[in-house]
Amino acid sequence: MxxxxxxxxxxxxxxxxxxxLPLFALPLLVVLGASFATHWSSVLPSGPTLANYRSATRxxxxxxxTTSLLTAAGASLLALxxxxxxALAGAALGKRAKRVLDALFVLPVAxxxxxxxxxxxxxxxxxxxxxxxxxxxxILAHTVLVTAFAHQSVSAAVTRLDPAYEQAAASLGARPAQxxxxxxxxxxxxxxxxxxxxxxxxxxxxxxxxxxxxxxxxTPLPVLIYAATDxxxxxxxxxxxxxxxxxxxxxxxxxxxxxxxxxxx
Amino acid sequence: MSIRFDxxxxxxxxxxxxxxxxxxVEPGEVMALLGPSGSGKTTALRAVAGFVRPASGRVxxxxxxxxxxxxxxxxxxxxxxQYALFPHMRVDENVAFGLKARGAxxxxxxxxxxxxxxxxxxxxxARRHPRELSGGQQQRVAIARALAIRxxxxxxxxxxxxxxxxxxxxxxxxxxxxxxxxxxxxxxYVTHDQVEALTLADRIAVMDKARLRACGTPRELYRAPAxxxxxxxxxxxxxxxxxxxxxxxxLAGREVKVDTAGAVAGARATLCVRPxxxxxxxxxxxxxxxxxxxQWRGATHRVHVKVGEHDVMADVRELREPPxxxxxxxxxxxxxxxxxxxxxxxxx
Amino acid sequence: MAEAVRAARAVRGRAxxxxxxxxxxxxxxxxxxxxxxxxxxxxxxxxxxxFRPDSGGTSVQPYADVFASEAFRQALWTTVWLALASTAGxxxxxxxxxxxxxxxxxxxxxxxxxxxDVFLSFPSFLITxxxxxxxxxxxxxxxxxxxxxxxxxxPFQFLNTPWGVLLAEITYFTPFVMRPLLxxxxxxxxxxxxxxxxxxxxxxxxxxxxxxxxxLPALAAGGSLVLVLCLNEFGIVLFTGAxxxxxxxxxxxxxxxxxxxxxxxxxxxxxxxxxxxxxxxxYRVVSRRAGA
Numbered sequence: 001m002x003x004x005x006x007x008x009x010x011x012x013x014x015x016x017x018x019x020x021l022p023l024f025a026l027p028l029l030v031v032l033g034a035s036f037a038t039h040w041s042s043v044l045p046s047g048p049t050l051a052n053y054r055s056a057t058r059x060x061x062x063x064x065x066t067t068s069l070l071t072a073a074g075a076s077l078l079a080l081x082x083x084x085x086x087a088l089a090g091a092a093l094g095k096r097a098k099r100v101l102d103a104l105f106v107l108p109v110a111x112x113x114x115x116x117x118x119x120x121x122x123x124x125x126x127x128x129x130x131x132x133x134x135x136x137x138x139i140l141a142h143t144v145l146v147t148a149f150a151h152q153s154v155s156a157a158v159t160r161l162d163p164a165y166e167q168a169a170a171s172l173g174a175r176p177a178q179x180x181x182x183x184x185x186x187x188x189x190x191x192x193x194x195x196x197x198x199x200x201x202x203x204x205x206x207x208x209x210x211x212x213x214x215x216x217x218x219t220p221l222p223v224l225i226y227a228a229t230d231x232x233x234x235x236x237x238x239x240x241x242x243x244x245x246x247x248x249x250x251x252x253x254x255x256x257x258x259x260x261x262x263x264x265x
Numbered sequence: 266m267s268i269r270f271d272x273x274x275x276x277x278x279x280x281x282x283x284x285x286x287x288x289x290v291e292p293g294e295v296m297a298l299l300g301p302s303g304s305g306k307t308t309a310l311r312a313v314a315g316f317v318r319p320a321s322g323r324v325x326x327x328x329x330x331x332x333x334x335x336x337x338x339x340x341x342x343x344x345x346x347q348y349a350l351f352p353h354m355r356v357d358e359n360v361a362f363g364l365k366a367r368g369a370x371x372x373x374x375x376x377x378x379x380x381x382x383x384x385x386x387x388x389x390x391a392r393r394h395p396r397e398l399s400g401g402q403q404q405r406v407a408i409a410r411a412l413a414i415r416x417x418x419x420x421x422x423x424x425x426x427x428x429x430x431x432x433x434x435x436x437x438x439x440x441x442x443x444x445x446x447x448x449x450x451x452x453x454y455v456t457h458d459q460v461e462a463l464t465l466a467d468r469i470a471v472m473d474k475a476r477l478r479a480c481g482t483p484r485e486l487y488r489a490p491a492x493x494x495x496x497x498x499x500x501x502x503x504x505x506x507x508x509x510x511x512x513x514x515x516l517a518g519r520e521v522k523v524d525t526a527g528a529v530a531g532a533r534a535t536l537c538v539r540p541x542x543x544x545x546x547x548x549x550x551x552x553x554x555x556x557x558x559x560q561w562r563g564a565t566h567r568v569h570v571k572v573g574e575h576d577v578m579a580d581v582r583e584l585r586e587p588p589x590x591x592x593x594x595x596x597x598x599x600x601x602x603x604x605x606x607x608x609x610x611x612x613x
Numbered sequence: 614m615a616e617a618v619r620a621a622r623a624v625r626g627r628a629x630x631x632x633x634x635x636x637x638x639x640x641x642x643x644x645x646x647x648x649x650x651x652x653x654x655x656x657x658x659x660x661x662x663x664f665r666p667d668s669g670g671t672s673v674q675p676y677a678d679v680f681a682s683e684a685f686r687q688a689l690w691t692t693v694w695l696a697l698a699s700t701a702g703x704x705x706x707x708x709x710x711x712x713x714x715x716x717x718x719x720x721x722x723x724x725x726x727x728x729x730d731v732f733l734s735f736p737s738f739l740i741t742x743x744x745x746x747x748x749x750x751x752x753x754x755x756x757x758x759x760x761x762x763x764x765x766x767x768p769f770q771f772l773n774t775p776w777g778v779l780l781a782e783i784t785y786f787t788p789f790v791m792r793p794l795l796x797x798x799x800x801x802x803x804x805x806x807x808x809x810x811x812x813x814x815x816x817x818x819x820x821x822x823x824x825x826x827x828x829l830p831a832l833a834a835g836g837s838l839v840l841v842l843c844l845n846e847f848g849i850v851l852f853t854g855a856x857x858x859x860x861x862x863x864x865x866x867x868x869x870x871x872x873x874x875x876x877x878x879x880x881x882x883x884x885x886x887x888x889x890x891x892x893x894x895x896y897r898v899v900s901r902r903a904g905a
Contacts, residue, residue, distance in 0.1 A: 004818050005718050016713045019706065020725070023784050024732060026625035027743030030753070034746050042756040082644050102815030103897070108652055112845035114862040115882040118869055119655035122662055122879070144652045161821060164349035171314055171343040172363030172414060182362070187352045197886075200736075205736025208847035208862065212870060222736055222848070229742060229852060231445040238746075241739055248734060 028245075035036040035239040052239035060241055061224060067245065068220040070203055071135075072251075076150070076199035077143035082143075082151030088184070105151040108144055117141055117209030125182045135218040136200065141209040153198060157191030158184075190259045197255035204248045221247075266327040266417025266451055267292050273322035283308045284475040285322065292327075292417075295444055295452045297462035299498065300472035306455045309472070310420050313453060317585040327417060337366075337589055339463050340397050342411030342450075343565065348397035348403045356406050357382070359390040362442040367462050381409040385439075401432045408443070421454045425461060437464055463487070471495045492605050496537045503543070503577050505536045506608070514605065517573030521550050523603045535606040538598050540567065543579035543595065545588075548597030550601075556588050570596060614905075656886070663879035675876040685864065685881065692860040692885075695775060696843035699782035703839050706783065709788030710731060712820065714791075715798035716806070726795060729788045740781045740847035745852075748772050748780075773859050781849045786842060788836035822841035830899075840851035844889050861885040 001010050009010075034040060055061060066118030083105070090101045108116060120141045125132040131140065145239075161184065169183045170176075187188040214223055221244045228237030268290040275283040283305040290296040298306035311317045315336035321330045323458055329337050350359050360381050364374045382388040385405040395403055411419060424440075425433045434596055441464070444452065446561060456462055463483045470480040471494070479486060479495040482581045487514045490496035493504050507514035509532045515520040516536060528534055547569065556573035579596055589596050637758045664672045679685050714722050748769045755767025773779050801824065809819045847862040859867075861881055869878035 008816075012717050013719050014715055016710065016719075020710060023706075023787070023821070024728070026747065027740050027784065028732075028735075030743045030746045031739060039757070040746055040753065042760050082647055086641065086644035089637065089644065089752070092637040093641060094637075096640075097638070100336070101645065104645065104653075104729055106475070106893075106897070107479055107890070110841055110886075110890045111656070112862045112865070112882075112885050112889055114847050114865045115656075115659065115886055116652070118865055118878055118882050119659045120651070122658045122875065123655035124865060143824055145809060147648070150645070162347075164345055165348060165351060167314070167336065168315075168343065168345070168349040168410075169351070169362065169366070169802045170411065171338065171341055171420075172366060173337050174362070174366040175337055177826075178366050183351060187351075189353075205734075205738075207736060207738055207851070208845075210864060210868075211847075211851070221737065225742070226738070226851065229745070230854065234742070234745060240740065241742060245735055245739070249664035249731070252731075252734060 012040055026206045031077055031238045031241050031245075033240045034235055039255060040235075050101050052236045053243075055236055056239035056243050060219075061221075061243070062177075064221045064224040065243060066221050066223075067135075069247065070246070071139050071142055071218075072200045072203035074139045077145040077170035077197050078143045078195050079150040080154075080196050083152075083195065084154045084188075084192065085145050086151050087155035087158050088180070092097055102151075102155065105155075108148040109152075113145055113206065113210065116144055117212030120144070120209070121212055132213075133215045135215065137213050138210060138215075138220070140204055140212055142203045145206060145209060149201050149202060150195045153195040154188065154191055155164055157188055163185060193251050193255050193259045197252050197259075200251050200255070201248050204244060204251075207219070217240055266449075268296075268418055268451055268453060269323075269325040269328075270309065270312075271323040271325060273312055273324060275305075275311070275312060275317050276320045276360075282475055283312065283319075287504070288470055288477060288480065290451050290453055293448050293450055294467045295454060296534075297454045297456060297466035297469045298467050298472055299456060299459060299462040300478075300551070301457060301498070302423070303474075304472040305475040306472045310422050310453055310455045313339075313418070314341055314343055335488070338416065340412060340416055342416035342419040344404070344407045344411050344419070344421045344424045346427050348400075348407040348427075349396075350403055350406055350410070354393070355391070356387065356393050356398070359395065359406060360410045360413045364412065368416070370445040377413050381404075381413040384412065384443065385409040400428050401440045403438060404428065404436060405439075406531075408440075412443075412447070417450065419450050419452045421452060423455055423457070426456070426458070433461075437461060441465055453472055466509055471498060473498075483517055489604055490606065491537050491539060493537065496604070496606065500539060501590075503538045503540060504606075505535075505538070505575050507534055507536045507605075508532070509534050510516055510594045510607070517575060518571075521552075521553060521603075523550075523605060525605060528605055533608045535608055537601060537604045537606050540578040541565075543577070543581075543596050543598045545579060545581050545584075545594060545596060545604055547595050550598050550600060550603070552596045554596065555591050555595060556590050556594055559587050559590065561587070568594070570594060572594040572596070616836045620888055633743070637809045640784055649831045659879045659882050661885050662875055664876075666876050667874075671804060678751045679877055679880040681853075684859065688859045688861050688864045689884070690856060691775060692844060692862075693888075694862065695782065697879055698844045699786060700836055700840045702779070702783040703787045703790045704836050707787045707794060707835065708828065708832065710787070711791045711794035711798060712824070714825070715795060715801075716849075729791050729795075732788045736848060737781075737785045737846060738852040739850035741777075741849050744777065744784075745783055748777070773853065773857065775855055777848055778858050781853070782843055782846060783851065785841045789839050789842065790832070793831040794828055797828055801827050833899045834896065837892060837899055841889050841896060842884070844892065 003012060033045045035052050036048055036050070037045030038049050039045065053116065078098050086101060086105055090098045093101060120137060121132065123139070124130065124137055131137040165187060166179050169179045205222060207226065210220055210223055214220065220239060225237050225240050225244065229242060270286045270288045272287055273283060274281060274285050276325050283532055298309055300306045306490040307550040308317055309399050312319055314335060315331070318334060323330050325331065326339065351362065351486060354362065357378050360378045363375050365476040379388065380398060380517045383386065385408050387402065387409055389406045390398060390402060395406065398406065408416060419499055420504055444450070454462070454465060466483060468480060468482055469486055471478045472484065479491040486495055486499045489497060496502040497504060505516055507521070509525055509530050511530060512525065514525065514534065514536055521536070523536065553571045554570040554577065557571050557576065560567045561583070564583055566584050568578065568579045568581060568588070570577050577596060625793055647875050663675055664671050666672060714726055739827060745752060748755070749772055750770065754769045758764065758767040760880065778878070810822050845865065846860070846863055850858055850863050862885060864881045865878050867886065868874045868881060
C-alpha cells in the first residue's frame with residue numbers, strides 16, 4: 001500500500017471518484033437515462049417513456065441491428081481467419097521477414113478509418129471488382145479495419161505458445177498439419193475467441209469508414225444513431241445506442257463464456 | 266536401439282554450443298549427460314530428437330543416419346522437464362496421441378494406452394485432465410505417453426528437476442524399475458544433478474563448455490576422474506595444487522606420499538582427495554591446519570581446515586565433541602585414496 | 614578430408630534451411646496477397662488519384678490547391694493541437710487514475726478496472742452523444758444552472774467548440790492509457806514499494822523514483838497510440854456537428870462525400886496517412902523498446 005494515512009487515502013479516493021464518475025460512468029448513465037425520456041432540461045431527464053425502445057426495436061432500427069450484427073459477424077470471422085493465418089505463417093518466418101509481415105498487418109490501425117473507407121471506395125467503384133453500392137463493400141472495409149487487431153492479438157498468443165507442446169507432438173510422430181490442427185489451434189482457442197470478440201465490438205461501433213461506404217439498404221446501427229442525432233432525435237437515438245451497447249456486451253459475454261470453457265489451465 | 270553422435274557440432278548465430286561430440290549409447294544402455302547449464306548437454310539431446318540441426322556431423326539411430334530426418338519421422342520417445350502434457354486432452358488422449366498420429370488401429374490404441382498407463386501406475390487417472398494431476402503424476406503420464414509409441418530410444422531432459430526432493434528420489438527408483446522392465450530401450454538422460462546420474466546411469470558423459478570432458482561408468486568417474494572438472498562435478502573433491510616429486514608430491518612444502526605413475530617429476534599437478542576419505546587426527550599423509558568452519562550435517566560433520574594457504578574439506582562421522590574454530594587439527598588420508606590429476610582447477 | 618565433409622554438410626544445411634524458409638514464405642503469401650488486394654492496392658489508388666485533378670492529366674495541382682486553401686491549413690492545425698492536447702490530458706488523467714486503482718486499492722477497484730475494459734469496446738461517438746445531454750444547450754448542467762439562477766441560458770456553451778471535442782477525446786481515450794499502465798503496475802514488484810517505504814520515502818517520492826520510471830515505457834506506448842488514434846478520430850468530431858471544428862479525417866469525408874472532390878479528398882488523405890503512419894511507426898519502435 002502506497003498511502004498509509006487513512007485521511008490521505010480517503011482524500012485520494014474522493015479525488016478518484018470526482019474524476020472517474022463524471023468522466024466515465026456518467027456518459028453511459030446519461031445515454032441510458034435519456035433513452036427512457038422525452039425531455040431533458042434540468043438535472044434529471046423527464047417524461048419517462050418506453051416509446052424510444054419501441055421504435056428502436058422495430059422497422060428501420062431492427063433492420064439496422066440485423067445489418068450491424070451480420071456485418072460484424074462476417075467481418076470478424078474473415079478477419080480472424082486472415083489474421084490467424086498470417087500470425088501462424090509469420091511465426092515460421094525469419095526475424096526480419098516476420099517484422100515486415102507484422103508491420104504490414106498493423107498498418108490498418110495507423111491509417112485513419114476514413115481513409116480506409118475512401119481507398120476502398122476509390123478502388124472498388126470500378127471494374128473488375130465493382131462493389132460500390134453493395135453490402136459487400138461495407139463488410140470488406142470492416143474486415144480490413146479489424147484484421148489488424150485480430151492479427152495483433154493472435155500473433156501475441158502464438159509467440160507466447162510454449163514450443164514444448166509442438167515438439168512433444170512432433171516427437172510422438174505428428175506431422176506438421178496434425179500438430180497445427182490437434183495441438184496449436186486448440187491451444188490458441190482462448191486467444192482466438194478473445195480476438196473474435198474484440199473484432200466484433202470494433203465492427204459494431206465502426207462509423208468512419210461506414211459513413212463513406214454504406215448503401216441505402218445496408219445501414220448499420222452507428223449510421224442510424226448519427227442520422228437520428230443529426231435530425232435532433234436525441235432520445236430515440238439514445239435508445240438505439242443502448243441497443244447497440246447491449247448487443248455488443250451480449251456477444252462479448254457469450255464469447256468470454258466460450259473462452260472460459262476453452263482455457264484448460 | 267543404439268544412438269551415435271558422429272562429431273556433431275551445433276552452432277547458434279556463430280556460437281558453438283556443441284563442439285564435435287563423439288559418443289555412442291549402446292542398445293539398452295542408460296547414458297547420463299551430466300554437466301552445468303550451458304554445457305551443451307540439452308543441445309545434444311535435442312539434436313537426437315531432431316529439434317536442432319547440426320552444423321556438421323551425423324546423428325545415427327540404430328545405425329541409420331537420421332541427421333536430415335524431421336522429428337516426427339524419428340520414432341523417439343521424449344520426456345521434458347515441464348512435461349508438456351497437452352492441456353486440452355485427457356490423460357488417455359495424451360497417451361494415445363502418438364499412436365493416433367501414426368494411424369494405429371483403435372483396438373491397438375486402447376490396448377497400448379492401457380499398458381503404458383499400467384506400467385507407470387496411472388491407469389486410475391485415465392479420464393482426468395493434466396491440470397487435475399500433481400507434478401509427479403504429470404511426469405508419469407509424460408513417460409507413459411513417450412513409451413506408448415514403443416520407442417527404441419527414450420530421451421529424458423531434466424525429467425525430475427521440477428519435482429521436490431522427496432518425489433525425486435521416488436521417481437528415480439521408478440525410472441530404474443522401468444528400465445529393468447524395458448531392457449531394450451536406450452535412454453539418454455540429461456541432468457545437472459550428479460546424484461541422478463550416479464544412481465541411474467550405466468555410463469555418464471560429463472560435459473562442460475560445449476565439449477565432452479569424460480565418459481565412463483559412475484564408479485570409474487568417481488574413483489579415478491580424468492580431470493579436475495570431472496572430479497569436482499562428480500562427487501565433489503578437494504583439488505590441491507602440488508608439485509610432483511620423486512615418490513610423492515609436494516603440497517605447500519609438505520611431502521605427501523601418493524602414486525605418481527605417469528607424472529613427470531618437477532611438474533605441477535592437482536591432487537584430488539574426496540572429502541569423506543579424509544580422516545581427522547594423526548595418520549599417514551598427515552597435514553595440519555587450523556579449523557576455519559565446522560558444519561553439522563546430521564550423520565557427518567564437514568570440517569573446513571586451512572592447510573598452508575589451501576582450504577581442505579573433510580567429511581567425518583558425527584563428532585561428539587567437534588573441534589572449535591581456530592584450533593589446530595591434523596588430517597590424514599590413505600595414499601590409495603588420492604588421485605593425481607593434470608594441472609588445472611575445475612569448478613567449485 | 615574431415616574439413617571438406619564438414620563444409621559440404623554446412624552447405625547442405627544452408628540449402629535445406631532456405632528450402633524450409635521458402636515453404637514458410639509460401640504459407641505467408643495468401644494472407645499477404647489478400648491484404649495487398651484489399652488494403653494496399655486501394656491506398657495506392659488513393660495516392661494516384663491525388664495526382665489526377667478533375668481537369669485531367671497528372672499533376673501536383675491538387676496538392677497546390679489543397680495546401681493553398683485556408684480550410685486545409687485550419688484543419689491541419691486543429692487536428693494536431695487537438696491530438697496533442699488530448700494525449701497530454703489522457704496521460705495525466707490515466708496515470709493518476711491507474712495509480713489509485715493499482716496502489717491505493719479500494720473495494721470495487723477490480724470492478725472499475727473491468728469497467729475500463731468494457732468502456733474500450735464501445736464506439737467513441739457515444740461519448741459525444743452523452744456530452745450533448747450533460748453540457749448541451751438544454752442539457753443537465755445548463756438545466757441545473759438555469760433552474761438555480763433563473764437565467765435564460767446556461768454558462769456551458771463549449772460543446773460546439775474544439776473544447777467539446779477535447780473533452781470527449783480525453784474521456785474516450787484515457788482508458789487506452791490506463792490499460793497498459795495497469796498491466797505495467799501489476800508487474801511491478803510490490804516489495805520494491807515496501808522497501809522504499811521502509812527506507813523512509815514518502816508517497817510522492819516513491820511515485821517519482823520507483824513507480825514513474827517503471828511506468829514510462831507503458832506511458833510512452835499508450836501515449837503514442839492515443840496520439841495516433843486522436844489524429845484519426847472521426848466519430849467524435851462528426852457527432853459534435855460543429856462547423857468550427859474540422860479535422861483532417863472530417864475534411865476527407867466532407868470533400869469526398871459532400872463535395873465529390875475526390876482528388877482533394879485523396880490529397881488530404883495522403884497527408885493524414887503520412888502523419889499517422891509516421892507517428893505509428895514511432896509508437897512501434899517505442900513499444901518494442903518498452904517490451905525489451
